[in-house]
Amino acid sequence: MIMAPISGFQSSTDNHQSSILWLLLCGEMVPSMLAGYAVRAEDSRGRRYPEPPHPYRNPFQRDRDRVIHSRAFRRLEAKTQVFTRRFSDHFRNRLTHTIEVAQISRTIAGELALNVDLVEALALVHDIGHPPFGHAGEKALDAAMRAHGDFFDHNLHALRIVEDFEQRYAAFRGLNLSFEVREGIIKHSHDYKAAEHPQLTEYLLEQRPPLEAQLIDLTDEIAYDTADLDDGYEAHILTLEQIRAGVPVFEHFLRAAVRAYPDAPDKLKFNEALRGMLNRLVTDLITTTGSRLRSSGIATVEAVRAHPQRLAAFSPEVDEERRRAKEFLYQNLYYSSELGPEKLDAERVVSDLFDYWMRNPSALPGNYREKAASEPLQRVVCDYIAGMTDPYILQQHEKFCR
Numbered sequence: 001m002i003m004a005p006i007s008g009f010q011s012s013t014d015n016h017q018s019s020i021l022w023l024l025l026c027g028e029m030v031p032s033m034l035a036g037y038a039v040r041a042e043d044s045r046g047r048r049y050p051e052p053p054h055p056y057r058n059p060f061q062r063d064r065d066r067v068i069h070s071r072a073f074r075r076l077e078a079k080t081q082v083f084t085r086r087f088s089d090h091f092r093n094r095l096t097h098t099i100e101v102a103q104i105s106r107t108i109a110g111e112l113a114l115n116v117d118l119v120e121a122l123a124l125v126h127d128i129g130h131p132p133f134g135h136a137g138e139k140a141l142d143a144a145m146r147a148h149g150d151f152f153d154h155n156l157h158a159l160r161i162v163e164d165f166e167q168r169y170a171a172f173r174g175l176n177l178s179f180e181v182r183e184g185i186i187k188h189s190h191d192y193k194a195a196e197h198p199q200l201t202e203y204l205l206e207q208r209p210p211l212e213a214q215l216i217d218l219t220d221e222i223a224y225d226t227a228d229l230d231d232g233y234e235a236h237i238l239t240l241e242q243i244r245a246g247v248p249v250f251e252h253f254l255r256a257a258v259r260a261y262p263d264a265p266d267k268l269k270f271n272e273a274l275r276g277m278l279n280r281l282v283t284d285l286i287t288t289t290g291s292r293l294r295s296s297g298i299a300t301v302e303a304v305r306a307h308p309q310r311l312a313a314f315s316p317e318v319d320e321e322r323r324r325a326k327e328f329l330y331q332n333l334y335y336s337s338e339l340g341p342e343k344l345d346a347e348r349v350v351s352d353l354f355d356y357w358m359r360n361p362s363a364l365p366g367n368y369r370e371k372a373a374s375e376p377l378q379r380v381v382c383d384y385i386a387g388m389t390d391p392y393i394l395q396q397h398e399k400f401c402r
């Protein structure tokens with residue numbers, strides 16, 4: 001039972017500290033135990049604009065909360081992950097995918113005694129730079145930019161969102177996130193070279209990111225490999241026979257589910273198989289990463305950073321299972337004839353609008369017209385389109401390109 005703290009004539013911070021002490025004495029609150037290789041909030045390299053500490057949230061908890069309260073985060077709800085809303089209200093969108101990544105990442109981080117607050121902030125921000133229409137939108141935007149000698153990259157775009165585009169605070173532009181969160185955005189599934197991206201040198205490009213950031217690449221894949229099998233099956237694009245033949249790890253767990261629940265409906269046996277697969281990937285990532293840390297004698301964040309390879313990893317056996325599942329999804333879902341027409345539509349909508357605003361910059365909203373005075377027009381048009389949700393870009397296409 002939590003008892004009320006004793007309070008006297010104290011400031012609210014003093015009150016807060018005495019209530020923490022009281023909860024600790026009562027055994028109601030256990031200080032989190034971080035491994036030596038975990039990032040500690042108090043060791044953060046800090047924010048671009050220094051801010052006073054918060055009385056009861058550490059810097060990474062504040063970063064997580066700032067991401068959740070941003071506009072770009074809310075817009076993820078109306079951005080495609082793989083399936084547009086046309087298919088079903090039950091399928092993942094980029095927001096629910098993000099929440100699944102956060103859930104899986106928190107579990108793994110807790111088991112490895114990593115900093116769960118940092119991991120959660122990194123998971124919630126990991127897809128914030130994605131344009132509308134999933135991979136097709138990204139491809140079309142990049143192609144449109146390349147025609148002007150430029151390019152689109154969602155990690156770099158995400159960094160611009162959190163550093164510049166979000167305007168919520170009177171004291172600074174952007175979200176003023178901690179260094180470790182910005183570094184994690186830049187090092188998500190990609191190693192940038194300082195020679196090609198001199199503006200990123202502050203992010204220690206020659207070093208590996210901390211384990212908290214390394215995890216996100218792999219949990220992202222655990223989340224989408226399993227979720228896309230689920231949605232693909234529900235959409236009747238993937239059949240059970242196809243998945244059984246193409247994804248051996250799924251077949252293994254389906255057999256077990258059939259033995260355990262012979263009379264259960266097919267979809268529930270399917271769910272049990274998927275659950276077994278998800279659990280195997282998560283457990284393997286925890287045990288393999290843990291044993292790599294032990295065998296390499298890694299005891300500090302500095303050692304993680306200096307290690308020649310990323311340390312978060314699956315075992316070779318499970319990595320092969322993961323690779324086969326991913327390959328199966330590429331062949332049978334992402335490039336399926338059922339999703340083809342929608343992807344072509346998405347590419348057409350993005351490229352039509354891109355060309356329209358390049359030819360008619362005066363039709364851009366006022367704030368983007370202003371930006372075009374100091375930045376290349378293609379970058380301004382690209383930023384505008386990348387921020388859009390699926391329904392909003394369709395509306396704009398209807399308005400300008402019909």
Ligand code: MG
Nearest residue numbers: 097126127220
């Ligand atoms: Mg993702």
